[in-house]
Amino acid sequence: MALFHVARYSGPEEAGPAQAETDTDGRARKLLERLQSRARERQQQRRSAPSQAIAEAAGKRRRRPRRRRRGSSGEPESPGAPRRKRPKAAGSGADAGRGDEAPEEGAVHAKAETVEEASETPREGPPEAASGAPARALLLGGFERRRAPKVQPLLPTWLAKPRRVGKSVTEHLVPIQDIPEVHPDLQRKLQAQGISSYFPVQAAVIPTLLQSAAGGFLVGRGGFWPRDLCVSAPTGSGKTLAFVIPVVQALLHRVVCHVRALVVLPTKELAQQVCRVFHIYTAATPLHVALVTGQKALAKEQESLVQRTANGYRCLADIVVATPGRLVDHIDQTPGFSLQQLRFLVVDEADRMVDSMHQSWLPRVVAAVFRCEGPADPCALFQRGPLRAVTAASTCAPQMPLQKLLFSATLTQNPEKLQQLGLYQPQLFSTGLESKGSEGGVDAAEDTGGKYAFPEGLAHHYVPCKLSAKPLAVLHLVLTTQFSRVLCFTNSRENSHRLFLLIQAFGGVSVAEFSSRHAPSQRKKILKQFEQGKVRLLISTDATARGIDVQGVELVVNYDAPQYARTYVHRVGRTARAGRAGRAFTLLLRVQEQKFLRMLAGAGVPELRRHEVPGELLQPLVPRYEAALAQLERTVRVRA
Numbered sequence: 001m002a003l004f005h006v007a008r009y010s011g012p013e014e015a016g017p018a019q020a021e022t023d024t025d026g027r028a029r030k031l032l033e034r035l036q037s038r039a040r041e042r043q044q045q046r047r048s049a050p051s052q053a054i055a056e057a058a059g060k061r062r063r064r065p066r067r068r069r070r071g072s073s074g075e076p077e078s079p080g081a082p083r084r085k086r087p088k089a090a091g092s093g094a095d096a097g098r099g100d101e102a103p104e105e106g107a108v109h110a111k112a113e114t115v116e117e118a119s120e121t122p123r124e125g126p127p128e129a130a131s132g133a134p135a136r137a138l139l140l141g142g143f144e145r146r147r148a149p150k151v152q153p154l155l156p157t158w159l160a161k162p163r164r165v166g167k168s169v170t171e172h173l174v175p176i177q178d179i180p181e182v183h184p185d186l187q188r189k190l191q192a193q194g195i196s197s198y199f200p201v202q203a204a205v206i207p208t209l210l211q212s213a214a215g216g217f218l219v220g221r222g223g224f225w226p227r228d229l230c231v232s233a234p235t236g237s238g239k240t241l242a243f244v245i246p247v248v249q250a251l252l253h254r255v256v257c258h259v260r261a262l263v264v265l266p267t268k269e270l271a272q273q274v275c276r277v278f279h280i281y282t283a284a285t286p287l288h289v290a291l292v293t294g295q296k297a298l299a300k301e302q303e304s305l306v307q308r309t310a311n312g313y314r315c316l317a318d319i320v321v322a323t324p325g326r327l328v329d330h331i332d333q334t335p336g337f338s339l340q341q342l343r344f345l346v347v348d349e350a351d352r353m354v355d356s357m358h359q360s361w362l363p364r365v366v367a368a369v370f371r372c373e374g375p376a377d378p379c380a381l382f383q384r385g386p387l388r389a390v391t392a393a394s395t396c397a398p399q400m401p402l403q404k405l406l407f408s409a410t411l412t413q414n415p416e417k418l419q420q421l422g423l424y425q426p427q428l429f430s431t432g433l434e435s436k437g438s439e440g441g442v443d444a445a446e447d448t449g450g451k452y453a454f455p456e457g458l459a460h461h462y463v464p465c466k467l468s469a470k471p472l473a474v475l476h477l478v479l480t481t482q483f484s485r486v487l488c489f490t491n492s493r494e495n496s497h498r499l500f501l502l503i504q505a506f507g508g509v510s511v512a513e514f515s516s517r518h519a520p521s522q523r524k525k526i527l528k529q530f531e532q533g534k535v536r537l538l539i540s541t542d543a544t545a546r547g548i549d550v551q552g553v554e555l556v557v558n559y560d561a562p563q564y565a566r567t568y569v570h571r572v573g574r575t576a577r578a579g580r581a582g583r584a585f586t587l588l589l590r591v592q593e594q595k596f597l598r599m600l601a602g603a604g605v606p607e608l609r610r611h612e613v614p615g616e617l618l619q620p621l622v623p624r625y626e627a628a629l630a631q632l633e634r635t636v637r638v639r640a
């Protein structure tokens with residue numbers, strides 16, 4: 001498939017031939033001057049040295065057996081043969097011209113030998129050689145270190161110049177009626193969900209996708225494939241509907257049920273959430289949505305995907321929402337499960353999914369899409385094959401394209417990573433503040449920086465505190481703020497568990513724990529309780545950091561500081577969604593402060609406020625906290 005061009009770095013080799021020549025000339029001239037000055041020094045030394053020493057040195061040298069000269073072929077020269085011209089001495093222009101790099105060790109010795117040999121053999125020319133001056137090997141090198149030129153990031157045009165999308169989800173919204181391309185039934189459903197306007201990312205992406213799907217399941221006018229889409233917009237800005245609406249509309253008038261849209265997400269909970277949204281917008285349509293995440297037994301999932309008939313298998317799902325592992329299981333093990341009619345491949349949380357490419361789920365999906373069973377029928381009405389050049393022959397039978405749609409709040413700008421997705425003429429929609437690099441590297445900022453966009457209603461704080469005071473600080477934040485739903489993140493499931501037990505023992509706060517310690521069904525139940533407000537404080541690992549949309553989360557606490565800016569963006573993005581307000585607090589040890597502040601500055605956090613929690617405020621909690629600690633200790637001892 002024709003990909004975008006990756007020309008990532010313009011290093012010194014890209015400085016151009018003229019520049020390279022100038023560099024070489026400059027170095028050659030420098031070397032020549034150096035050698036000439038050394039020759040002058042030697043001459044002066046010889047003039048001042050006592051003639052006796054010179055004679056001795058000359059005598060000693062004369063006693064050494066003379067080497068036999070060999071031709072370049074390695075054969076001894078015949079006595080009658082004319083003497084070949086000796087290689088020029090080190091100071092000659094030819095050598096100087098070659099000396100633009102510091103020679104390797106072996107090369108130095110070889111050169112030294114040549115120079116010594118030259119001084120042994122009488123020759124015409126410089127008088128010092130004839131006078132039998134002491135031979136000294138001339139070692140080249142010792143050139144001053146030059147700073148390597150700064151590497152400029154070079155982005156492909158589509159990444160460097162994205163289509164800008166408004167960041168605010170409270171201003172300049174587009175009323176639903178202003179995009180008449182959206183089917184009236186879908187408009188009605190949107191309104192029934194309380195949605196009267198499109199958020200900026202939806203207003204930009206929905207019409208673009210609908211236009212590219214105007215040719216139904218076939219390629220567009222002129223035989224051209226639709227472009228793949230990448231969307232980078234803040235957390236809670238409505239990316240889900242930006243793909244749900246156009247996908248549902250494009251499939252509305254399908255006649256035969258086949259898997260035509262596949263949505264791949266990193267976690268089961270996220271897949272469930274997206275599946276719920278699809279169910280809302282496909283209700284009262286002939287479209288079927290299937291969820292394959294491994295939450296149910298494989299056989300149960302197979303029943304929702306295919307049905308055995310007298311003639312083979314019948315597909316039961318138009319839209320499949322899946323996690324990558326389980327999807328591959330079905331490709332391998334579900335008879336009759338076919339992706340050969342797939343039109344849309346949606347990759348949500350795309351940067352995370354790129355990281356999981358080692359599972360090779362994407363090549364498996366692409367292979368399943370373009371799988372050819374038996375010899376290709378040249379008279380087939382529709383053709384399916386990987387992208388090729390548009391020719392008269394290729395356009396005579398209608399083609400079915402595969403369009404990839406990537407969504408994330410922290411979409412990677414690393415072209416090498418994105419290239420793994422095999423995008424076709426991608427188009428980027430972004431709310432990002434700055435592009436990390438630019439086309440041609442002219443105004444490139446930095447290599448790995450890049451700023452993320454954050455929800456406008458989100459206030460960022462950090463709380464400096466000691467390790468031992470961290471649980472107390474969490475309790476203080478929860479008890480003093482009176483927020484009804486607080487999400488607290490730790491870096492490991494052990495930390496989550498310990499903090500949960502401690503706060504449970506402390507009492508007074510309805511608390512629950514969410515991590516891979518729990519079975520999927522338990523996790524589902526816990527999330528539901530949190531959504532319903534039955535649990536006030538949910539202590540979680542990063543399992544809920546991405547995509548989870550729980551209404552009414554007003555406070556996010558990072559009990560453990562996140563290690564990466566990307567993690568921070570997703571964690572704090574669980575609050576201040578869809579234009580609402582929210583607050584994020586990160587507890588920091590003194591040693592973490594500097595690095596964390598630098599990381600957030602690089603990530604583009606608009607304002608990070610320091611929030612001191614004085615010891616006096618924690619003091620009233622201490623007796624109960626110590627009792628809880630003692631109780632926890634007893635519990636741990638009993639379990640051990």
Ligand SMILES: Nc1ncnc2c1ncn2[C@@H]1O[C@H](COP(=O)(O)OP(=O)(O)OP(=O)(O)O)[C@@H](O)[C@H]1O
Nearest residue numbers: 195197198199235236237238239240409547549578
């Ligand atoms: N046009 C709209 N008007 C009002 N609310 C909306 C609109 N579009 C989406 N929402 C609501 O905004 C919330 C966040 O949407 P969504 O989950 O799609 O965000 P997201 O951009 O995918 O976030 P994340 O990056 O965290 O996954 C949801 O509760 C959704 O119902």
